[in-house]
Amino acid sequence: MASKTIENYLKRIYLARQEARGKFIPMGRLANLMEVTPGTATTMVKALAEAHLVGYEPRRGVKLSRAGEHLALHVLRRHRLVELLLVRVLKLDWSQVHEEAEEIEHAISERVLEAIDRLLGRPVADPHGDPIPTAGGKVHPQRFASLATCPLDRPVRIVRILDQEPNFLRFVDQCGLTPTAIVRVQQRDPLADAVRLRIAKDKSSRHRVLSGGVAARFLVRDP
Amino acid sequence: MASKTIENYLKRIYLARQEARGKFIPMGRLANLMEVTPGTATTMVKALAEAHLVGYEPRRGVKLSRAGEHLALHVLRRHRLVELLLVRVLKLDWSQVHEEAEEIEHAISERVLEAIDRLLGRPVADPHGDPIPTAGGKVHPQRFASLATCPLDRPVRIVRILDQEPNFLRFVDQCGLTPTAIVRVQQRDPLADAVRLRIAKDKSSRHRVLSGGVAARFLVRDP
């Protein structure tokens, strides 16, 4: 059985690979993500390599092996189904479930996982819009535009938030920029790095201005 | 924060004290319950004593301190609320939830616990009839008779099963001797160590014979 620590390393490596499309994750980056010293990351990764869960090349970095990716996807499945359970059944706040799930994901068996999946009706995305891997370890590849790249003056639906920071999510909630919300980007100012948008369901119908970096964290598609 | 291991030691010590009313639990007994070697139990208990969670007297045994008992009750509360969630919401099998909860109990926060408690409507007992400690750490002291001691030829309601073994619980389920079931003890034969009873809702209305030891694991009260 993989320990909690091993599961977390694999999950982080998987998620890091998403962002930076390069095959190898440098050790410094991993150490940062895991909040450990670089030496710890090196030691741990060498152990993971022993267990054939990752490929490791000194001074280049790590990447997941087939087995490692499979395990990472299982952890992610548990994480995301738990998040959804916490929101939909236990009515927990959207912005808090990530940290809760971070612990629970290591404690639930296949049996409980299946029960959650059944109860929720085989959902395909968690409360942040992150796709839930199947039991077989497949993820539907999403290729969405973001508020930083979608066409101007056309309504789009927010489908995913690429950030789990409670503070950020509370802000998102406040603005009404949650998944399923409909918004329209009115203007982008590259020099000011500003994206100006209007939120559909907002009674006050206020404008909102986000930086390009923040806007890029909202994935959208046609409503 | 108390580790999973510490929580388990405290929980075991608490539960062991229930059975044997003597104040101190001998180390051998604890080592057995924890499935570790005696040396391990001694080491661990000395650490717990350092942390003022137990009182330890060499060659006499351990007992919980006020703080230790408080923590033990918190763990038990988590365990039992999780069991009930698994049965009532996730529809897991009665006989399996104990082992599942054994892991999950260490992973849930106060926030999640409160959400479960609310969702379930502040329940007072888990699926086995075991009382759920309050958030403040109180347990309503139950003083029930058992099938080994209750009056003959009078209907009684099963309210609690003092055993979590999946095999035993499956058998209990099969017989229909689950909590809330109404039964009547027809006869006790001390020499044969046999308790003969009839189950009310059983269509076949069959008799059932249990040993005295097994009968004592069913707590009952007036229906």
Add this chain to the structure above:
DNA sequence: CAGTATACTTTGATTATTCAAAATTGGAAG
């Protein structure tokens, strides 16, 4: 190409939890 900064790896140590096996002790049996 030499010199240095940065990123990475190694080394030596620490904490938590465990085991196996040797040492001890407290009382039971003679």
Add this chain to the structure above:
DNA sequence: CTTCCAATTTTGAATAATCAAAGTATACTG
């Protein structure tokens, strides 16, 4: 009392995960 046994405690060692700090390589800079 002495002897012995069973229950404990002690000792020495192992594993997992971590850190601090020293050493090494890579790449950048002039």
